[in-house]
Amino acid sequence: MAVYTDVSESELEAFLAEYSVGRLLSYKGIAEGSENSNFLLHTTSGAYILTLYEKRVDKSDLPFFLGLMEHLARKGISCPLPVHRSDGSVTGTLAGRTAALITFLEGMWMRRPTAAHCREVGKALAGMHLAGADFPLSRPNALQIDGWRKLWDGSHARADEVEPGLAAEVDADFAELGEKWPKDLPAGVIHADLFPDNVFFLGEKLSGLIDFYFACNDFYAYDVATCLNAWCFEKDFSFNLTKGTALLAGYQSVRPLTSAEKEALPILARGSALRFMLTRLYDWLTIPDGALVQKRDPMEYIRRLRFHRRIKSPSEYGLR
Ligand SMILES: Nc1ncnc2c1ncn2[C@@H]1O[C@H](COP(=O)(O)OP(=O)(O)OP(=O)(O)O)[C@@H](O)[C@H]1O
Ligand SMILES: N[C@@H](CCO)C(=O)O
Incomplete structure (x- = not known):
């Protein structure tokens, strides 16, 4: 289970007000993963992953991780793209945690790869x-x-x-x-x-x-x-x-x-x-x-x- 931090609808809506992603339609915690809290969000503009960084991630590394995803995505590698806030930044604070919104990737992981x-x-x-x-x-x-x-x-x-x-x-x-x-x-x-x-x-x-x-x-x-x-x-x-x-x-x-x-x-x-x-x-x-x-x-x-x-x-x- 990887939802360590609960997020209320009202605090999520306030957080999303800083992004141009439309109105929140639904959100739910994602059980998979172990390091951070992840949520799947649907808004009027599409699907997103919201990540709240928990204590095992050093916050000073986030510009490297998020900047890398952006760099790779711009070069044609299929990976999530961090969504920018109205002030241009890619991280904010939600439920007392540093948080980021990234684009949703279609597909599923292979339990039995060939x-x-x-x-x-x-x-x-x-x-x-x-x-x-x-x-x-x-x-x-x-x-x-x-x-x-x-x-x-x-x-x-x-x-x-x-x-x-x-x-x-x-x-x-x-x-x-x-x-x-x-x-x-x-x-x-x-x-x-x-x-x-x-x-x-x-x-x-x-x-x-x-x-x-x-x-x-x-x-x-x-x-x-x-x-x-x-x-x-x-x-x-x-x-x-x-x-x-x-x-x-x-x-x-x-x-x-x-x-x-x-x-x-x-x-x-x-x-x-x-x-x-x-x-x-x-x-x-x-x-x-x-x-x-x-x-x-x-x-x-x-x-x-x-x-x-x-x-x-x-x-x-x-x-x-
Ligand atoms: N951009 C994305 N698009 C679709 N699903 C995603 C995306 N990012 C994360 N997920 C979903 O969230 C789950 C957990 O994500 P992730 O692996 O990044 O978490 P984590 O806590 O860092 O886990 P771990 O380090 O143990 O693999 C993934 O298995 C996947 O189901
Ligand atoms: N992939 C790692 C887990 C954390 O990323 C493992 O299987 O041990």
């Missing part, structure tokens, strides 16, 4: 990387190895509650990743969380990308590695080579990977699996049961980590 969906997502990711190359703002990735270490420091003592031996296993990953993490690869603005629930489709056609609230500057190939993790594993944790091949071919049809990026893919995939394992583990251990934040299973990413440790060549992901 290789065709994976190919489309690869193409869209590369398109986003190219379109973001001249975005003037930048934001360091807070979830690089130092950020992972902070999460790990907060989880280490209880990690073996999730699986005996996990603390020692992950300590070894940190040692190896610290040593082998690439220092210089093509970099720019990345999505950093392009999971299936952040990509909408109409049939097999990709209709848009959402949720840019982890976007940052980092290696492009790290974003590719995150998509391999999020899109190409089956429920039994086996890697689906057909999906990997499709995703990578889709990406490379728009932005070919350099040989250094190809070579780095196994270590990037391992680092990305560790990153999502750690955020999940931290939440798993620190968020009380029954809280509104949805907890996701860290074991799903421990299984991926184990897979990546065994990879000998990037061709095992379907790379050509």
Whole structure:
């Protein structure tokens, strides 16, 4: 459930008076998502998403996130467009929270993506990387190895509650990743969380990308590695080579990977699996049961980590 903050009709109407979106017809909370409170709004001019930023989003990052969506949308990437207020700004205050209104994207996310969906997502990711190359703002990735270490420091003592031996296993990953993490690869603005629930489709056609609230500057190939993790594993944790091949071919049809990026893919995939394992583990251990934040299973990413440790060549992901 992701409606942490209730909004009354009268305060919403007062908030909307600052926008040229017509009259409010209806609104309802959206259960999906975990970071912010989201509402679907219908007004006399169409449908919109209203987001109230909750405490896990640093407000000083909003110009980057919202500015990026606007930049990408203007360059032809299908993503939500922030709606401007009469004073030109894109954020206001509602129910004591910083809030923004963005355009509604048609489509639905794929619970069971096929290789065709994976190919489309690869193409869209590369398109986003190219379109973001001249975005003037930048934001360091807070979830690089130092950020992972902070999460790990907060989880280490209880990690073996999730699986005996996990603390020692992950300590070894940190040692190896610290040593082998690439220092210089093509970099720019990345999505950093392009999971299936952040990509909408109409049939097999990709209709848009959402949720840019982890976007940052980092290696492009790290974003590719995150998509391999999020899109190409089956429920039994086996890697689906057909999906990997499709995703990578889709990406490379728009932005070919350099040989250094190809070579780095196994270590990037391992680092990305560790990153999502750690955020999940931290939440798993620190968020009380029954809280509104949805907890996701860290074991799903421990299984991926184990897979990546065994990879000998990037061709095992379907790379050509
Ligand atoms: N522009 C949009 N058009 C249509 N639906 C949207 C749009 N933005 C968000 N949604 C809907 O709201 C849900 C939650 O959005 P979003 O993923 O941005 O939230 P979140 O709280 O940041 O979640 P998380 O980070 O856990 O994915 C989405 O799954 C989707 O159903
Ligand atoms: N995509 C993340 C959740 C928050 O964005 C995960 O699956 O762990």
